Amino acid sequence: MKPAARRETIVQLVDELGEVHVDALSEQFETSRETIRRDLNELDAAGLIRKFHGGARKASNGADTGLIEGPFDARMAMRTAEKAAIGRCAAGLFEEGAVIFVDTGSTTIAFARALARRRGLTVITNSPEIAGLLARPEGQHRLYLLGGEIAAEGRETLGALAIEQLRQFKAQHAVLTIGGMTRGEIMDFDLRETELARAMVARAGKVTVLADHSKLDQAGVFEVAELSQIDRLVTDREPPEEFAASLRAAGVEIIVADEA
Known part of the structure; x- marks a missing residue:
């Protein structure tokens, strides 16, 4: 799977599950933990998720409260x-x-x-x-x-x-x-x-x-x-x-x- 497709799937998993973990993602995508950590770092920097030690959860921004949408470029990368x-x-x-x-x-x-x-x-x-x-x-x-x-x-x-x-x-x-x-x-x-x-x-x-x-x-x-x-x-x-x-x-x- 290409990195862009893998990251999009990670965002979807976070959206559906609320929280994901590096070990489980590494196993699911059959790739290294380090690769998954890089994915999570990039998605966090884009504001699409919030990374924590060992995993990631939904971004706690205004979009979660129904007050605002996320940045346009971030929305372009989703789904x-x-x-x-x-x-x-x-x-x-x-x-x-x-x-x-x-x-x-x-x-x-x-x-x-x-x-x-x-x-x-x-x-x-x-x-x-x-x-x-x-x-x-x-x-x-x-x-x-x-x-x-x-x-x-x-x-x-x-x-x-x-x-x-x-x-x-x-x-x-x-x-x-x-x-x-x-x-x-x-x-x-x-x-x-x-x-x-x-x-x-x-x-x-x-x-x-x-x-x-x-x-x-x-x-x-x-x-x-x-x-x-x-x-x-x-x-x-x-x-x-x-x-x-x-x-x-x-x-x-x-x-x-x-x-x-």
Whole structure:
């Protein structure tokens, strides 16, 4: 297993188990304890875990309390296989000629990578990275990048200027990433990101949410939209039955991506 894949799996194990130990990881990955310690040191430095003598546990940061998300680059490194699967699945939902709002997030960036293989779409986004991924001559996409205050380590534009420009458009679809989804709403952790997402929902005919399983049945801080405003959820695992029942009752179609 490549180091990046091993470290991603370690983060997932910490997230699921709460705590892992060097000896067990060394045995599981069939590698030396020293290699595992280097992995834990790098993951700790990135803020993804907290290392202790002999193992690691969940990072005790604001994201654990539901108050903030982790750094953007750290989120980009987590659950990459799941996000890639969600992105591929979601990209297949849109026909040539569709007009789509796309907000900024690690999962919508994965979606844009897959969407770049499609042709003839119109995309309005606040993400320079997403715009760059889609700006290939062979794709023949029409792209609009919203201006505004640059935020999230240069990954997105936000604020009143971005929203003012967005309101000049009307799209058939909005594709959103989220901080969390409860049984009544989708939520986020950043107020300005929430405001932009709300504006996209208001100006779109249909709303598709892209979220891996860790976001489901989890609250954020700010409400983006009620579940009744959401048309589709694309995720990587079947949600628990009670949660899935709440989504279906609100009229949300659940689409589970195939990781193959």
